[in-house]
Amino acid sequence: MHTEVIICGAGPTGLMLANWLQRLGVAHRILDPKPGPTKQSRALAVQARSLEIYDQLGMIDQVRDRLVPARVVQPGWRDRPTRGSIPLARLGAELSPYGGMHVLEQSENERLLLEQLRASGGKVDYGQEVIDQRERPGGVHVGVRTGDRTETLTGRWLVGADGSSSPTRERAGIAFPGSTHEQHFWVADAFEVRGLRENAVNLRLSEEHPLIGFPMTGSRHHRLVGVLPRQTEPTEEAARADLAQRFGVRWGRSEWFSPYRVHSRVAEHFRRGAVLLAGDAAHVHSPVGGQGMNTGLQDAHNLAFTLAAVIGGAPDSLLDLYETERRPVARRLVSTVDRIYAFAVDPSALARTTRRLLVPVAAPVVATMLPRLPLSRRLIGYVQQTRIRYPMPSPDRGRRSDPVVGRRLPWTGDNHQVLRSADWQVHSYGAALPAVAELPPQIRRVHRFEPRRDLGLDAERWFLIRPDGFVAAAARPAEARTIFVDVLRAQAAPAD
Structure with a gap:
């Protein structure tokens, strides 16, 4: 009765997390007190960034067939x-x-994610309710009730993806102000x-x-x-x-x-010790703009790679990066949606x-x-959640804001297919293909594409791409190894 990651809640966020952990080879259990997937449509808009994640997971064809x-x-x-x-x-x-907005109700997202999880050898433990959690050295002990039977499950990490009234969040003592x-x-x-x-x-x-x-x-x-x-x-x-x-x-x-x-609320913390929050357990807001389910799916995507890196040997402190990156996204979203909502309903x-x-x-x-x-590209980028930026330093540009570092890799028409391998890689948008021998050992793939200076993908630099598709660093070839080693030391598991 031990696993690495225990997930409370098999909604879209929990199922996305389970799928990525399964893909990354991380042992996990996903528990939900419901007898099965949600039947009601509930959340419904699916934005472009979420579809990119479905593509990277290898299930875009099934999803696309159901989109409106x-x-x-x-x-x-x-x-x-x-x-x-x-x-x-x-x-x-x-x-x-996958530009624009699409409709795929929550029940269909859950069904497709569940099918994908089962096809890859995973499962959901429906009808199992977490009734207690206690942190112990090395992890967390969870009391699980199945019918009249109660048992204890232990894990290194516990993820609350159990909705806005999250018992996981409340038991962890994490405030939910708003x-x-x-x-x-x-x-x-x-x-x-x-x-x-x-x-x-x-x-x-x-x-x-x-x-x-x-x-x-x-x-x-x-x-x-x-x-x-x-x-x-x-x-x-x-x-x-x-x-x-x-x-x-x-x-x-x-x-x-x-x-x-x-409700307009953001959890005070997305991590406390061995407990992490994602989706509605971490943030809720008005349905204006169709952003809620998408933000949860992207929480799960980010968290899965971070957990895999820690379990692979990166320091536990790397999990603080999950809160550093995802909580500001939730805060900005709630603030923006609140302003729009206030304008629409102010009496x-x-x-x-x-x-x-x-x-x-x-x-x-x-x-x-x-x-x-020109503003239209920026606005639609926010709506479809492709303009999210994480706080990553750019040693190559000093204090100047880099147009791509910290952002999801700008799409050029052919450079996102290679992200399906879900690993650290280096891109060149110039004449020369980066030499693997010159790069840190965690990087096993290099790719070359045509330059797109209008997108910040200039020919003079190499770009270090994280497994989740975000640009972790950019550097001139002569400085790339030094800069990339520093980034990988902070964000990746040690090389084999």
Whole structure:
């Protein structure tokens, strides 16, 4: 009853972590009190960066077959769509092989990840609930209840991927500061929807609150997300009446309807001793922008490689890097989403007047002008989570900010396929292929591509790429070995 990593929670985050640990040869157990995968659709948007991770894991074909593309954002005011729309797919096409936003509900993500895990020899222990955790020298002891039977499982690390009310986080004594918004949100999977544009993310605003509609599989099938007026009972009947009156949107039957309160919270720490947090256990926020599930998937991706390095011989302190890199991402995301949410639902007279006067005029202008502005690449990069930057030093550039170090490797059209090997590698974007003999022993692959100075991939430097696809360092060839050795000493397991 011992393993290296115990994962609490088999949602998308926990399953992604289990898949990568399985791929990296790290012994683990993933436990979930549910009898099986989630049946409800729940979270639904899948961004480009998450699809890149699915590609690296070797399951992009299965995922792509199930995607519903959201090619545009169609803004609108009350019951009227604006002239023009924001072309998500076109704006993101130069940034990723999977540019734009796609829809794949949580239940499908879980099903596909579970199939992949089983195909690679792993499994999920459903019906097993963690009821206790105690840190001991060398790891953690976990009490597990299965029906009427209780047993103890020991592991070196315990990962809480068990949702926003995470018992793992609470037992570890990690604070979850933030706020809970007063208004009741509601969410519905609705069929026979009338009043929305198909194959688009519909964003309608009004003086009081917004409506967001995501396309789902099948004609006139949409995920609807709304806010009920204050002092209104949170029922589907109330939501139907409000949408019909305010936005001119009606639907036939619904497969799922749920009211909920929006929380904006980030855990005080993502690691405490042998306990780590990921996904909703570490951060929650409004569904605006379809970012939540994606952030959890990327937590898992980052954490898997860090755990594998530590288990492979890197110092335990390397796990502090997980919090250093991922917690600022969550904080920025929660802050940004909160500002957008606040603008959309602020009940003050000034805010209502501003929305009434500004949105009907500004939305068509934004939809028309945004694709023409250089700023559009930056904005779509944030939406599809390809502009994330981790705090890595750049010895080659001193105090100047490097355009690529600390970022996910910019996509050039053919340089992401080699990331499927999930190892440390060096890239040259010039005339010469780096010589393996000149590089540290952890680096066994080198690749050459055409230079892309516009993306920061210039011909004068070599680039050290981490197994997760982020650029760890850049250096001129004469200095590369020295700089790369320093980075690998800090972030990688010793060479065999």
